[in-house]
Amino acid sequence: MLSPEEKEKIRERIQFEDELREALSTKEPSWKESIWNKASSGLGLLILGSIITGVLVPIFQNRQKTLEWERQVRYENVKYDLEMRRECLKEFMLIGAFLSQFIELVQPYMNEKPISKKDYEELDKKLREIQSERFKQNAKVIGLLIYYSDYSIFSRMFNEYTRAVTDYLNNDINRFLFLKYHLSERTNSGREGDLSELRALLQEIDDTSSLVQKFNEVSLNMLKEIRIKEDEYANTRF
Numbered sequence: 478m479l480s481p482e483e484k485e486k487i488r489e490r491i492q493f494e495d496e497l498r499e500a501l502s503t504k505e506p507s508w509k510e511s512i513w514n515k516a517s518s519g520l521g522l523l524i525l526g527s528i529i530t531g532v533l534v535p536i537f538q539n540r541q542k543t544l545e546w547e548r549q550v551r552y553e554n555v556k557y558d559l560e561m562r563r564e565c566l567k568e569f570m571l572i573g574a575f576l577s578q579f580i581e582l583v584q585p586y587m588n589e590k591p592i593s594k595k596d597y598e599e600l601d602k603k604l605r606e607i608q609s610e611r612f613k614q615n616a617k618v619i620g621l622l623i624y625y626s627d628y629s630i631f632s633r634m635f636n637e638y639t640r641a642v643t644d645y646l647n648n649d650i651n652r653f654l655f656l657k658y659h660l661s662e663r664t665n666s667g668r669e670g671d672l673s674e675l676r677a678l679l680q681e682i683d684d685t686s687s688l689v690q691k692f693n694e695v696s697l698n699m700l701k702e703i704r705i706k707e708d709e710y711a712n713t714r715f
Contacts, residue, residue, distance in 0.1 A: 565621035
């Protein structure tokens with residue numbers, strides 16, 4: 478039979494063992510839970526807010542400024558390219574006027590009658606002046622063709638047109654005037670050959686359809702590229 482004191486000691490020992498067992502079986506929180514617990518505290522939230530305000534917000538703001546700057550640069554580039562393409566088309570249209578000047582200059586002489594030395598020299602001088610201005614205008618256009626999407630294609634079309642106009646001037650108009658000037662000096666046999674060539678040249682001078690076709694090919698392709706750039710410009714506007 479146990480005495481009351483012995484029973485009390487046994488109860489105290491059992492209670493101690495239960496508390497010890499409970500203490501040993503308690504799971505330690507993981508490092509993630511530990512960090513979350515600390516972050517959820519008032520001090521943790523204060524530190525987290527400081528990090529967001531002091532670090533993340535400036536980074537986001539700088540990124541937004543960078544994107545805005547890149548968009549502004551792209552907008553300015555597209556705008557400039559569009560302006561240069563329009564300028565190129567305008568300068569090219571002026572080139573088309575030189576062909577009309579050539580034709581208007583020789584129009585009063587489009588017949589089989591001879592011309593004097595004085596008339597021939599004046600016409601030759603005016604044609605050279607027009608040709609010189611045309612070459613200057615050609616150079617302006619060539620310098621602006623780089624603003625189109627494919628320089629090689631536009632350069633090829635442009636060169637084909639200008640080469641055709643040069644051939645028209647040299648092989649048709651100049652040759653026509655030269656023959657008219659020398660008609661009075663030719664003998665009957667030579668004169669008939671020159672007149673036959675004159676008649677053929679009259680038809681060739683009148684027929685400018687191939688030149689117009691080449692001119693339209695260049696101008697229409699330029700206009701097409703301008704429309705594309707206008708759409709791009711509209712999409713990049715603020």
